[in-house]
Structure formats: structure tokens, C-alpha cells
Amino acid sequence: MGQVVLKGINKFFDGMHAVKDVNLQIRDKEFMVFVGPSGCGKTTTLRMIAGLEAISSGDISIDGNVVNNLAPMDRDIAMVFQNYALYPHMSVYDNMAFGLKMRKFEKPEIDKRVLEAADILGIGELLKRRPRQLSGGQRQRVALGRAIVRHPRVFLFDEPLSNLDAKLRVQMRVELKKLHLRLGTTAIYVTHDQVEAMTLGDRVVVMREGVVQQVGEPLELYNQPANKFVAGFIGSPAMNFAVVTVTEANGSLIAENSGLRIKLPDETARRLRGHIGREVMLGVRPEDLTVAGSVDLGHPCFDAVIEVVEQLGSEILLDMKVGESIMVASVEPTVSVRVGDKLRVAMRPTRLHVFDAQTEAAI
Amino acid sequence: MIEGARWRKWVFFYVPMALFLLFLLFPFYWMVITSVRPDGELYRPWNSTNYNPFWTWNPTWVHVRYLFEETLFASWLWNTTFIALASTAISLVCGVFAGYALSRLNFPFAGSLGTAIFITYLVPQTLLFIPLAEIIRNYRLGDTPWSLILTYPTFLIPFCTWIMMGYFKAVPKELEECARIDGASRWQAMLYIVIPVAIPGILSAGIFAFTLSWNEFIYALVFLSSPAQKTVPVGVTSELIRGDVFYWGPLMAGALLGSIPVAIAYSFFVEHYVAGLTGSVKG
Numbered sequence: 001m002g003q004v005v006l007k008g009i010n011k012f013f014d015g016m017h018a019v020k021d022v023n024l025q026i027r028d029k030e031f032m033v034f035v036g037p038s039g040c041g042k043t044t045t046l047r048m049i050a051g052l053e054a055i056s057s058g059d060i061s062i063d064g065n066v067v068n069n070l071a072p073m074d075r076d077i078a079m080v081f082q083n084y085a086l087y088p089h090m091s092v093y094d095n096m097a098f099g100l101k102m103r104k105f106e107k108p109e110i111d112k113r114v115l116e117a118a119d120i121l122g123i124g125e126l127l128k129r130r131p132r133q134l135s136g137g138q139r140q141r142v143a144l145g146r147a148i149v150r151h152p153r154v155f156l157f158d159e160p161l162s163n164l165d166a167k168l169r170v171q172m173r174v175e176l177k178k179l180h181l182r183l184g185t186t187a188i189y190v191t192h193d194q195v196e197a198m199t200l201g202d203r204v205v206v207m208r209e210g211v212v213q214q215v216g217e218p219l220e221l222y223n224q225p226a227n228k229f230v231a232g233f234i235g236s237p238a239m240n241f242a243v244v245t246v247t248e249a250n251g252s253l254i255a256e257n258s259g260l261r262i263k264l265p266d267e268t269a270r271r272l273r274g275h276i277g278r279e280v281m282l283g284v285r286p287e288d289l290t291v292a293g294s295v296d297l298g299h300p301c302f303d304a305v306i307e308v309v310e311q312l313g314s315e316i317l318l319d320m321k322v323g324e325s326i327m328v329a330s331v332e333p334t335v336s337v338r339v340g341d342k343l344r345v346a347m348r349p350t351r352l353h354v355f356d357a358q359t360e361a362a363i
Numbered sequence: 364m365i366e367g368a369r370w371r372k373w374v375f376f377y378v379p380m381a382l383f384l385l386f387l388l389f390p391f392y393w394m395v396i397t398s399v400r401p402d403g404e405l406y407r408p409w410n411s412t413n414y415n416p417f418w419t420w421n422p423t424w425v426h427v428r429y430l431f432e433e434t435l436f437a438s439w440l441w442n443t444t445f446i447a448l449a450s451t452a453i454s455l456v457c458g459v460f461a462g463y464a465l466s467r468l469n470f471p472f473a474g475s476l477g478t479a480i481f482i483t484y485l486v487p488q489t490l491l492f493i494p495l496a497e498i499i500r501n502y503r504l505g506d507t508p509w510s511l512i513l514t515y516p517t518f519l520i521p522f523c524t525w526i527m528m529g530y531f532k533a534v535p536k537e538l539e540e541c542a543r544i545d546g547a548s549r550w551q552a553m554l555y556i557v558i559p560v561a562i563p564g565i566l567s568a569g570i571f572a573f574t575l576s577w578n579e580f581i582y583a584l585v586f587l588s589s590p591a592q593k594t595v596p597v598g599v600t601s602e603l604i605r606g607d608v609f610y611w612g613p614l615m616a617g618a619l620l621g622s623i624p625v626a627i628a629y630s631f632f633v634e635h636y637v638a639g640l641t642g643s644v645k646g
Contacts (some may be wrong), residue, residue, distance in 0.1 A: 051539050073546040085537035089559045098555075099545035146545070 001063045002153035002186030004049060009058035011044055011210075018044050020210040022058070026188060031180050033201035034190045038235070041210040042190045043158055043274045049188060050156050051075050062153060073102075078147035079156040084139045084161060086146075092118075093127040096145045103150075108148075117145040120179070128352075137168045144176075148183065157189040161196065173199060182184035194234050198222070204229045228360035231283050231353055237317060239283045240327040243357060245273045255282055259323010263301035265349035272354060272362050280363065283353035286317065289329035291337075292346040299346040306341045320345065391619075398426050398616035405611050407498060426612030427620075435590050436617060439598035444624065445510050446594060447576040450515035454572050457516065458523025459565060463553060465524065466531040467539070484521035492518065492585050499586055510586040511594070515576045522575070523568045530564030531557065566632050574625050595621040 004026040008224040011019035019041040021125040031130035034042035049060055067075050078099070093114055100110045107122050118124045120134035129305060140160065143328065147155055160176075161169045177200055180187055191197055193279045195247050197204045198218040206213040206221065206229070214226040218234075225231035233240045246264075253269040253276070255262055266271065272280065292301050304320035311333075318337065319330045322345075329345060337343065354363045397405065399422040407414055430436040464470075465477045495514050504510040534557055542552035549597035558565070584599040590602060603610040 050540075050544060052543075071548075072540070072544045073548070077544060079541065079544050081537045081541060083535060083537055085535060085541040087538060087542070087556055087560070089562075098542070098547075102542075102546035102551065146541075150545070 001028050003063050003252055004154055004186065004188065005061045006045070006049070007059040007061070009048060009060065010056045011041070011048060011053065012043075012056045013322040018210050019048070022212055024205065024212070024215065026186060028186055029184045031177075031187045031200055031202045033190065033197040034188065034203045034207060034253075035042045035192065035194055035197035035204055036207035038192055039209075040207040042205075045207070046156055046190045047189060049154075050077060050079050055129045064087065067325055076153045077156055078150045078154075079158065080143045080160045082146050082159040083323055084131075084143040085162075086139055088131050090130075091100075091127065092123065092129050092131070092134070092142050092145075095131065096149050099146065099150045104309055113149040113151075114145075117148040120148065120182070122147050136164050137172065140164060140172060142353070144171050144179070148179075151185075153186065154306050155185055155187040157187065159191055160189075162191070162193070165209055169196075176200060194236065205232075206233060208233075224362070225353065226362055228281055228283065228355045228362075231355070231362075232308075237328045237330065239285050239353070240289075242282045242322070242325055242327070243279055244282045245279050246272050246277065248276050255280070257323060259321075259325065260302050262302055262347075265300065265352065268349065268352045268354060279357040281355040281357050281360065283355060284327075284347050285351065286328045286330040288348040288359065289327070289331070289349040290348070291329075291331055291335050292344040299349055300352075301344050304343050304345050306337055306343060307337060309337060319344075349354075391622075394615045394619045396620050397611055398559055399423060400612065401425070402612060406439055426616040429612045430616050430620070435593070435611070436620070439593050440589055440620070441625045442508060442592060443577060443594040443596075443621070446511045446515070447469075447523070447573050449508075449512045450519060450576045451569055451572040452597045453512070454516045454519035455565065455569050456522045458527050458568060459558065459561075461524040462527025462571065463531050463557065466528045467536075467557075476639045477525075480521045480524050484518055484525070487579050488518065492581055495512075496585055497580070505586055506588050506592050508592070511576075511582055513578070514582050514586070515579060519575060524567040526571070527561070527564060530561050530568075534560050538625075570628055570632055573628060577621075577625055590614075594609075 006022050006024040006026075009019055009022040009230060010017070022041075022045060024032075034045060036042050043250075044053060048055050051067065051070060055068055059102035062075060062077075081359065087098065095108050095118060096114045100113060100132060114127070115124070118127060121144060122269075123141050123145060124137060125136060126138060126142070130318075134142065140163075141329045145161070157176075161172055163334075164172060173196060177194075189200060191200075193290035201218055203215060203217055204221055205215050208229050216224075221230055221234045225234060228241065232241070242257060242260055244257045245261060247254050248255065253264040253272055255264055292299070302322060302361075304318075304322045306318055307321050307326070308317075309319065310319070314333060315330050315335075316333055316335060319329060320327050320329060321341070327345075355361065356363055373383045396417065396419060399420050401423045402425075404415075404419055404421070409416075461480070463472055463609050465480075495517070499505050499510045499514070504513065538560065539552045542556045543549065547555060576594060579594075580596045583594045584601075587593050587597065590598065593601065595617065599614060601619065603614045603617060
């Protein structure tokens with residue numbers, strides 16, 4: 001079992017309100033990812049769950065027991081730190097065995113568990129080495145192994161992959177996912193990398209300035225962001241935003257600003273009925289923009305001037321000037337365009353997002 | 364280009380280095396040569412025909428023998444060793460715990476307490492010995508090794524605390540946090556993780572403290588009076604300079620033998636010690 005519940009969690013640091021009223025239910029066996037820009041309170045929340053940071057107010061419970069006043073060692077959790085925090089004066093074996101020794105496990109049991117974990121992680125050869133003789137990826141594995149041998153109820157990960165180079169990070173990401181499938185232990189994972197969040201998480205918590213913005217499955221965050229922040233944070237390249245005024249003409253709704261004038265598709269128009277004459281924020285992802293073909297599919301279109309062409313091989317990123325603002329489109333690699341070209345760009349009508357211009361909440 | 368580089372290396376590295384070494388090692392050379400030179404040569408006027416201050420053709424052990432047979436040099440050596448080791452041990456234990464507490468435990472006024480401890484180190488011994496003499500007299504510790512073992516920590520503890528504070532700050536906090544999640548209490552985390560990682564720092568603090576108490580002069584001069592209780596620096600200067608007569612040979616032999624243990628301590632721990640000063644705990 002490993003169900004973690006956060007109820008009304010607050011944290012004040014020297015008068016700064018770092019974590020604001022976080023309520024969260026993390027299910028047993030779930031891989032929950034906390035994501036957000038640096039300073040958003042995600043690591044602080046994790047450290048409060050670990051017991052390394054006191055809670056200013058609220059309750060944290062693991063499997064129904066409130067653990068607010070329990071020492072880290074009594075919470076039955078294991079944590080993997082960003083800098084691995086391997087004990088430099090101990091061999092890999094001793095690093096992994098330390099937690100079990102502290103808990104007075106029998107020698108044969110320690111041996112069994114360490115060898116088992118080393119086998120899972122493929123570090124059986126390294127057991128006699130010291131941390132300084134290991135590469136970054138190997139250290140990462142040892143840090144994981146140290147968490148695994150304990151068979152804890154919950155794994156806590158604090159940006160464990162951010163010290164690895166890009167290639168290794170992708171590889172370890174896959175291994176972490178496999179590991180979680182294999183062990184089935186509840187995991188709480190903190191990262192600032194939205195790709196890690198999307199790929200690893202069963203559910204993702206997006207945080208900003210201490211406030212939870214949205215909790216949901218990765219695709220839910222991608223398809224139905226709760227507000228402009230989540231919409232801009234999830235997805236790469238980031239979503240394009242444009243402030244537009246909603247007007248009505250001939251029974252249909254038009255969104256327009258200095259460089260943009262599009263007829264809103266019916267589904268979007270229904271949501272914006274109450275906003276006629278007001279400003280709203282229109283959002284569209286780069287991958288939902290296409291170069292308009294000769295055949296008019298009735299998609300909303302607008303004119304753009306190409307400013308930068310970024311060839312990625314699998315796709316082309318176009319930085320375009322639309323009126324006063326810049327938009328990015330991700331288009332097929334077969335499209336041939338040059339800087340300075342004028343294009344007609346279409347957006348997928350079903351993929352339009354609209355946000356309140358003031359509150360930034362999705363409409 | 365390469366020729367130029369070699370030329371530069373000589374002018375800017377080897378030559379200044381050689382001059383510096385010469386400057387640094389000359390006093391030791393002088394001690395060695397004086398302690399093995401017979402009295403006849405030592406007291407020869409500078410304008411005599413065969414005057415040669417930098418070399419001798421008649422080396423002799425008489426000064427060293429004099430030191431061990433006619434003075435209490437052996438007891439002085441033993442006294443100094445015992446006092447230096449004991450006061451270093453006391454100061455290290457206190458310094459390690461105080462340094463840990465000041466750098467790791469968040470308690471009110473930790474910062475100002477650290478500064479206050481450092482300030483006590485700045486009070487000159489030449490002032491402090493006056494009140495301390497009173498205390499030593501009241502506790503009837505005068506003329507015993509304890510008068511020094513208990514007073515040296517007045518400057519050694521602040522010193523060790525300060526060094527250890529800096530060192531503990533360089534040990535990543537996560538190591539300890541990880542240990543505490545792994546099941547160690549704060550005490551165990553300190554004992555099994557933080558202190559072993561801080562050993563280079565402890566060694567450097569220890570060597571410094573040992574050297575400071577080994578060479579200490581003023582407290583030893585004030586608090587010890589009988590020749591049998593004296594330490595090397597005090598014994599040598601008080602027993603081998605009588606009035607205006609300097610027993611140069613034994614004096615230099617004493618200085619030389621007195622500096623050897625310190626030199627050994629340094630060279631023995633030098634690797635750890637350098638690592639300690641540069642504060643490296645990279646995993």
C-alpha cells in the first residue's frame with residue numbers, strides 16, 4: 001500500500017508563502033509527477049512529504065495515518081536526490097545496504113536485497129566501487145538501488161535526471177518507467193521538465209507560485225488545460241497566444257485583433273457567447289497550425305510572414321509574424337518555405353483554446 | 364614558441380621557486396649546522412682566518428648529548444607531546460560538535476554565536492594570561508600539565524570550531540537528509556555519514572591545533588615554573604640562555620629536535636591536510 005493524501009498543506013519560509021493550500025490524493029501504485037518552473041513549491045511539497053521540511057499547516061497522511069510529526073525514518077519512504085547524495089566514503093554495496101543496516105536487518109536479508117536490486121539495475125559489477133569511480137548514469141542507478149532495497153511504501157524523486165546529459169536522461173527515463181511498472185510502488189516525482197512529466201506520470205500536478213494549477217492525466221493537461229499557464233507550460237514548442245476581441249457578424253462569432261481575423265468554429269463560439277464585445281485570449285498549439293492548402297476546408301485561416309525557419313528533420317518550426325505578434329507553427333517536413341514568404345495558415349478548428357483575458361482560466 | 368615557453372617557465376617559476384625555497388629552508392639549515400658544530404668553531408670571531416659559518420669539517424654530537432644528559436630535554440619533549448595531544452583532543456571533540464551545531468542546526472542566534480566564538484579567538488593571549496593565571500592559581504593547577512591542557516582550548520576550540528564550521532557547510536545537506544530517510548537518527552547520521560566525510564577537515568584542524576599548542580610559549584612560560592614540568596619552547600629558552608650567555612649548540616639542537624615532530628605530523632597528513640584546506644567532498 002502507498003496512498004498519500006495532502007490536506008490543506010501550507011508552507012511559510014521567512015514570511016514567504018511557498019506552498020499555498022495544496023490538496024491532493026495520490027493513489028496506491030500511482031506515478032504522480034509534480035511539474036512547474038523553479039520556485040513553484042514542488043520540491044518543498046516533496047520535502048514536506050518526506051519529513052525533511054516541517055508543515056506550516058495542514059495534514060499529510062500515508063495510508064490513512066497522519067505523518068505530520070513523524071521523523072523521515074518512520075514514514076517508510078525512500079528518496080532519490082538530484083545530486084544523488086551517495087555516501088562518498090562507502091562502497092556501492094554499503095551505500096545500498098546502509099538503510100537496511102540502520103533498520104537492523106539480518107545480514108543474509110541485506111545481501112539478498114542488495115544483490116536483487118543490483119541485478120534489476122544492472123550494477124552487479126560495481127558493488128565494490130566507490131561513488132567517485134562511477135559515471136553519472138551509474139551513480140543514478142546506485143541512488144535508485146538504495147531506494148529500491150528498502151521496499152518502501154512510497155518513492156520520492158527530486159529531479160533525479162537533471163544532472164544527466166540529454167541522451168542518458170532519455171534512457172533513464174524509460175528505465176524509470178519500466179522500474180515503476182515492475183515494482184508497482186507509489187512514486188512521487190518532481191521535475192521542471194514537462195517532457196519527463198508527460199512521459200512518466202500516470203497523473204501530473206502542475207504548480208506555479210505555490211498553487212496547484214491543475215491535476216490530471218498527461219493528455220488531459222495537453223488537451224484541456226485549466227488555464228493559460230498550464231496551456232503554455234505543457235507542450236513543446238509552447239502554445240501560441242493572441243489577445244482577440246470577440247464580435248458578432250451574420251450570426252457567427254469573429255475573433256480579431258490587428259493582424260488576425262478569424263471566424264470561430266461553432267463549438268468554440270458556443271463557449272464565447274457570453275463574451276461578445278470583450279477581449280479573450282486565444283490559444284493554439286504549433287502542431288495544430290498547418291499551411292493552408294488550395295482546397296478550402298472551411299478552417300479558420302490567417303496571413304503570416306515567415307521570420308525564421310527551423311529545420312528539425314521530422315518537422316519544421318516556422319516563426320511567423322502575425323500582425324504585431326509572433327506565432328510558431330510546426331509543419332510537415334515536406335513544406336518548402338523561405339524566410340520572408342507570405343503564407344496562409346490554417347488552424348484545426350477543434351483544437352482552439354480560449355482563456356479569460358483577466359483570470360486566464362479556460363473558458 | 365616552445366623555446367620561449369621554456370625560457371618563461373625558468374624565469375617565472377623555477378628561479379623564484381628556488382629563491383623562495385632557499386629563504387624558507389635557510390633557518391633549518393642554520394639550526395642543523397649549528398647543532399653539529401663544535402664550540403670551538405661556534406665562538407670563533409668572524410674575522411679569524413679560517414672562519415666558515417656555513418659549513419663544518421668537524422661535526423659532533425656533543426650538543427645533542429648535552430641536551431639529553433645535562434638538561435631535562437627528554438621530559439620537556441614528553442611534556443610537550445602529552446600536553447599538545449591532550450589539548451588537541453579536547454579541542455577537536457568540542458570543535459567538531461560545535462562546528463556541526465553551528466553549521467547544521469537551525470537555532471536562534473546561531474550566526475551571531477559563531478561570530479562570538481570567533482571573536483574570542485581574537486583576544487590576544489598576552490592579555491588573557493593575566494586572568495587565567497588567577498584561575499589556575501585558585502584551582503591549584505599551577506606547575507602541572509593540566510594548567511596548559513585546560514587553557515590551550517581557550518584559543519584552540521574557537522579555532523577548531525571555525526574550521527569545522529566551514530567544512531561542514533561544504534558537506535552537501537542531502538547526504539545527511541538521505542541518511543535520515545534511510546533510517547538514521549540525527550546522531551547516527553552525523554556519526555556514520557557527516558563525520559567520516561569530514562575527516563580531511565578534522566585532520567587539518569587537528570594538525571593546526573597540535574602545532575599551535577606544540578609551539579605555544581606564553582602560557583607555558585607563566586603557568587609552569589619547575590624545570591621538570593616545562594615544555595620544549597620554554598625549557599630550551601629558559602635553561603639554555605643563562606643571563607647573556609647563549610648555549611648556541613644545545614639551543615639549536617633543541618630547536619631542531621623540537622620541530623621534528625611537527626614536521627613529521629605535517630608530512631604524514633599532508634595529503635589529507637591539503638584536501639581539507641581545499642574542502643573537497645565530491646562524491
